[in-house]
Amino acid sequence: MSLQVGLSAVIVAVVDGEPHVLATRSTGPLGLDGLPFGAFDPEGHRTFEIGLRDWVQAQTGFELGYVEQLYTFGDRGRELPTARLDNVSDQSRIISVGYLGLTPEATEIGGKFDAVWRDWYRYFPWEDHRDGKPDCVASDLAKALKDWSDNAPSNNESIDRWTRASLAFGLDEHPWIEERVLERYELLYEAQIVPESWRDRGKDYPFGLGERVTGVQMRSDHRRILATGMSRIRGKIKYRPVVFELMATTFTLSALQEAVEGILGLQLHKQNFRRALEKARFVEGTGQMEPATGGRPAELFRFRREILAEKAALGVQTPRRK
Amino acid sequence: MSLQVGLSAVIVAVVDGEPHVLATRSTGPLGLDGLPFGAFDPEGHRTFEIGLRDWVQAQTGFELGYVEQLYTFGDRGRELPTARLDNVSDQSRIISVGYLGLTPEATEIGGKFDAVWRDWYRYFPWEDHRDGKPDCVASDLAKALKDWSDNAPSNNESIDRWTRASLAFGLDEHPWIEERVLERYELLYEAQIVPESWRDRGKDYPFGLGERVTGVQMRSDHRRILATGMSRIRGKIKYRPVVFELMATTFTLSALQEAVEGILGLQLHKQNFRRALEKARFVEGTGQMEPATGGRPAELFRFRREILAEKAALGVQTPRRK
DNA sequence: CATATTATACTCAGATTGAGCAAAAGGGGT
DNA sequence: ACCCCTTTTGCTCAATCTGAGTATAATATG
Numbered sequence: 128m129s130l131q132v133g134l135s136a137v138i139v140a141v142v143d144g145e146p147h148v149l150a151t152r153s154t155g156p157l158g159l160d161g162l163p164f165g166a167f168d169p170e171g172h173r174t175f176e177i178g179l180r181d182w183v184q185a186q187t188g189f190e191l192g193y194v195e196q197l198y199t200f201g202d203r204g205r206e207l208p209t210a211r212l213d214n215v216s217d218q219s220r221i222i223s224v225g226y227l228g229l230t231p232e233a234t235e236i237g238g239k240f241d242a243v244w245r246d247w248y249r250y251f252p253w254e255d256h257r258d259g260k261p262d263c264v265a266s267d268l269a270k271a272l273k274d275w276s277d278n279a280p281s282n283n284e285s286i287d288r289w290t291r292a293s294l295a296f297g298l299d300e301h302p303w304i305e306e307r308v309l310e311r312y313e314l315l316y317e318a319q320i321v322p323e324s325w326r327d328r329g330k331d332y333p334f335g336l337g338e339r340v341t342g343v344q345m346r347s348d349h350r351r352i353l354a355t356g357m358s359r360i361r362g363k364i365k366y367r368p369v370v371f372e373l374m375a376t377t378f379t380l381s382a383l384q385e386a387v388e389g390i391l392g393l394q395l396h397k398q399n400f401r402r403a404l405e406k407a408r409f410v411e412g413t414g415q416m417e418p419a420t421g422g423r424p425a426e427l428f429r430f431r432r433e434i435l436a437e438k439a440a441l442g443v444q445t446p447r448r449k
Numbered sequence: 450m451s452l453q454v455g456l457s458a459v460i461v462a463v464v465d466g467e468p469h470v471l472a473t474r475s476t477g478p479l480g481l482d483g484l485p486f487g488a489f490d491p492e493g494h495r496t497f498e499i500g501l502r503d504w505v506q507a508q509t510g511f512e513l514g515y516v517e518q519l520y521t522f523g524d525r526g527r528e529l530p531t532a533r534l535d536n537v538s539d540q541s542r543i544i545s546v547g548y549l550g551l552t553p554e555a556t557e558i559g560g561k562f563d564a565v566w567r568d569w570y571r572y573f574p575w576e577d578h579r580d581g582k583p584d585c586v587a588s589d590l591a592k593a594l595k596d597w598s599d600n601a602p603s604n605n606e607s608i609d610r611w612t613r614a615s616l617a618f619g620l621d622e623h624p625w626i627e628e629r630v631l632e633r634y635e636l637l638y639e640a641q642i643v644p645e646s647w648r649d650r651g652k653d654y655p656f657g658l659g660e661r662v663t664g665v666q667m668r669s670d671h672r673r674i675l676a677t678g679m680s681r682i683r684g685k686i687k688y689r690p691v692v693f694e695l696m697a698t699t700f701t702l703s704a705l706q707e708a709v710e711g712i713l714g715l716q717l718h719k720q721n722f723r724r725a726l727e728k729a730r731f732v733e734g735t736g737q738m739e740p741a742t743g744g745r746p747a748e749l750f751r752f753r754r755e756i757l758a759e760k761a762a763l764g765v766q767t768p769r770r771k
Numbered sequence: 772c773a774t775a776t777t778a779t780a781c782t783c784a785g786a787t788t789g790a791g792c793a794a795a796a797g798g799g800g801t
Numbered sequence: 802a803c804c805c806c807t808t809t810t811g812c813t814c815a816a817t818c819t820g821a822g823t824a825t826a827a828t829a830t831g
Contacts, residue, residue, distance in 0.1 A: 169543050175523045199521040201497045221491050422808025423796040744777025745827040
């Protein structure tokens with residue numbers, strides 16, 4: 128039997144401190160959002176990455192900068208029977224190679240590719256802890272997960288479910304671990320709290336929980352791929368200076384901090400964040416000032432790209448506030 | 450055009466502090482070592498991981514424990530024209546999904562699958578820095594890389610080459626960064642120091658450097674996949690407690706340290722290594738003793754698997770000695 | 772019973788981290 | 802001009818962690 132291979136892309140940009148992803152809009156019968164997705168053409172492209180760049184370029188008009196492979200999804204169980212993916216016949220498609228791309232600017236999208244930038248918390252409202260634990264976690268999801276645990280077939284299973292849920296979502300005194308985005312989404316999928324769980328089995332979604340709680344669903348397994356991308360970037364930001372791929376050539380330290388905070392969904396301690404930046408020698412001041420801060424003008428900084436080569440080149444530290 | 454998808458596995462075990470990988474022995478006309486490799490059968494297996502487990506089980510008789518996806522290789526440029534891969538016709542093969550598997554014991558291999566455990570430094574002699582920088586790096590490879598830099602077409606290119614080489618291999622005062630295994634291998638490939646570079650272009654290997662310096666080659670791009678696996682495990686060991694997947698249920702702290710040292714190719718500071726283990730509460734003593742240490746008997750410890758769930762569950766810290 | 776060998780315990784200075792306070796430099800209104 | 806608000810930037814301090822070294826304990830060996 129033959130397989131077709133698709134490429135899917137999680138393309139991230141930060142707009143005013145809010146992380147956005149490039150999403151394809153509401154096509155097909157179900158009218159769901161999706162990620163940019165295209166077939167990989169082994170004739171035309173020597174590598175996946177070249178294929179991806181070409182195809183994003185052709186369809187959205189902008190050039191990808193930083194790109195890394197995320198994961199290869201080959202799980203037949205997760206397929207959406209009703210999905211119609213461009214250029215890929217459902218019969219043979221099994222595999223999609225996910226990529227993460229980071230761009231410094233959310234260029235407006237033109238061309239035939241009907242894509243828009245969307246706040247990524249639209250799909251994952253429970254992931255934004257910048258103003259403390261959001262209500263949707265603290266009450267609605269906690270309750271739904273509790274129900275799921277209580278309705279387990281055995282007592283052991285019940286305990287196991289609640290242990291996993293409370294660890295993943297930072298309930299019952301457990302700390303919130305921001306990079307476990309995928310783990311949380313998969314738990315919600317397993318607990319059938321998220322509409323995809325029902326849709327993939329051809330059933331109607333029975334819950335009363337709205338998008339405010341469960342987030343906006345995506346077609347096929349795209350929300351899972353997005354979760355993988357978010358996990359990756361949240362983890363990587365701590366040990367590789369990848370944030371700078373999301374910034375313009377110059378930026379204020381506050382803007383940089385807001386970008387990191389947006390990605391992590393957490394607030395950071397300003398003074399310590401800056402101290403860590405200085406110690407790692409990631410940035411250097413340009414004499415210029417940015418006056419429109421609303422207070423004292425801020426100096427504009429630039430990323431010292433040389434540091435990527437120098438020594439260990441660790442990531443940005445993320446000292447939690449409070 | 451259709452593609453075939455193969456699964457390749459980097460399966461690691463530590464024998465007496467020496468990391469080993471499962472290799473397939475010298476089949477085919479060239480008589481090269483390779484990694485276990487099999488076609489992915491989308492009909493028979495719902496996921497890659499299930500497929501991999503099944504097929505390793507069937508061919509070697511043992512059960513994989515910890516498994517994670519490494520990377521998907523789809524690079525046509527790296528293909529070996531003369532390779533003959535079992536069950537996969539060369540015509541259509543482009544993609545292979547690499548997996549990393551960790552097992553606590555190097556079970557002897559039986560069955561039709563002609564596999565052996567091999568010290569992984571056999572393929573990467575320059576990666577073992579447990580007794581300081583090895584000669585093959587300090588002299589032979591440094592010289593070969595210097596030649597490659599000097600023979601660059603332009604002066605800029607020459608500087609760029611040497612910068613990359615000295616950074617990757619820790620020359621000229623740069624520190625050795627153990628997890629950059631893949632980067633180093635790819636540099637040697639690019640610099641045509643490694644036999645694969647010539648073989649893949651259908652030429653004979655012209656150098657006088659022996660296997661003591663360039664390591665033992667593998668068929669197709671398997672040495673690159675192995676390098677990817679080594680990079681992954683060397684990086685991950687620091688932020689996830691994966692070493693324990695390589696240990697039996699009980700072990701002495703020295704054996705644990707030797708395993709980590711073997712993986713990283715570095716020596717660690719014993720006291721500080723233990724202090725870090727204690728602080729993270731990764732292990733707990735069983736009252737039992739291991740008498741055959743050659744000196745004072747050592748207590749046998751066990752991994753506290755609960756910690757995987759608890760809090761952040763960081764990795765083992767790796768305080769360098771000297 | 773001394774010696775070699777390995778395991779384990781303890782100490783200490785320097786660096787790093789978490790947290791908070793204080794001053795500086797703008798804008799806007801009165 | 803002056804006060805108030807806001808944001809940037811500079812500085813301090815205690816608690817903890819890290820790197821490195823020293824000392825002692827428990828075996829086997831000759």
